[in-house]
Amino acid sequence: MRDFVVVGAGPAGSRFARSAAGRGHDVLVLEQGEVGKPLACSGHVSLDVWEYVPDDARPALFQNEIRGARFHVGGPGSRAYPFYRDGPVSNAVDRVGLDRTLAAAAADAGADVRDGHTVTSVDEGHDSVTVTARGPDGHERFDTRLVVGADGPRSRVRDECSLPDPDEFLHGVLGFDPTPDDEDFVDVHLTIPSFFAWRIPRGDAGVEYGLAVAPGDDPNGRFDQLVDGYNADIDRRCSGLIPVGPPPRVTGRRSLLVGDAAGQTKPFTGGGILYGMRAADHAARTVVPSRPETLGRYEDAWRDALRTDQRLGALVRAGYSLPTPLQRLGLWVFSGEIGVHMDEPTTLFSRDQLRAMLP
Secondary structure, rough: OEEEEEEEOOOHHHHHHHHHHHHOEEEEEEEEOOOOOOOOOEEEEEEEEEEOOOHHHHHHHHEEEEEEEEEEEEOOOEEEEEEEEEOOOEEEEEEHHHHHHHHHHHHHHOOOOEOOOOOOOEEOOOOOOOEEEEEEEEEEEEEEEEEOOOOOOOOOOHOOOOOOOEEEEEEEEEEEEOOOOHHHHEEEEEEEEEEEEEEEOOEOOOOOEEEEOOOOOHHHHHHHHHHHHHHOOOEEEEEEEEOOOOOOOOOOOOOOOOOOHHHHOOOOOOHHHHHHHHHHHHHHHHHOOOOOHHHHHHHHHHHHHHHHHHHHHHHHHHHHOOOOHHHHHHHHHEEEEEEOEEEEHHHHHHHHHHHHOOO
């Protein structure tokens, strides 16, 4: 019997597998298709992501260095309010390559990583969990002490274990223009109700465009309007759900969720790579597979680590819906050099940020 069966080999699932295998646990990872595909997530990440990536993989994953953002209340060509640092704030990376690198690191740590396995059922018993998956050789059954749902917004594990959904789902759209662009500023447009649109230069890999909307809106129409304003030549696009707001619990009798399946995302951007991997480390550290009662330790640990940033992030997002004159005023007042971390709204009150705001 396995200690853990992890469903999903995205950043959170692979990070959990790597951390748990490194602690001597028997870990199996099942990925529905090919690791990293289909792409449905932005490749704009904070510098902290490199702490989770083997050093020798960084050159192949790195695409561009970003040191600031231009905020717009209108569309392309409207007045820009720049926020920046002297050094890099974030990086654009090969998003598919990142997933594959993290999955390979999990395998190197001792986890059994298998792609092409679609989980069809999860049965939580009193003493174990049975996970059934459809693989290359037909249906297979895997017995495990605990199951880990790292299978994204539409989580099969979450549904099968009757765990609650995140508070909200947005519909995100990404598109890519292959024209190289190594500019070091991203553009953010506060033109989407309750959210925003973006343009991210990715060096030789081209330019990423994206946005997210609430259910019932017109994501494709708004996306076309965005890229038309930039005269972009989009050669491919993708879409997916973005969970916002964690559910009241992410653990069951013998199950736990990490990453997007658990709503462990930034409310103000929808990104969840770093939050999901941090939560995965807490899960691997606190959960003992032979003692399901330790699942409560994971609930406490990850919420203690992310609660404040998620709550402050929700307040930042509320600013996207302020009347336009107040948005312009706020952007004008706070534009200029910044000292904040793109994943941590708590740094709005840091010494670095206060120092940056002083004349």
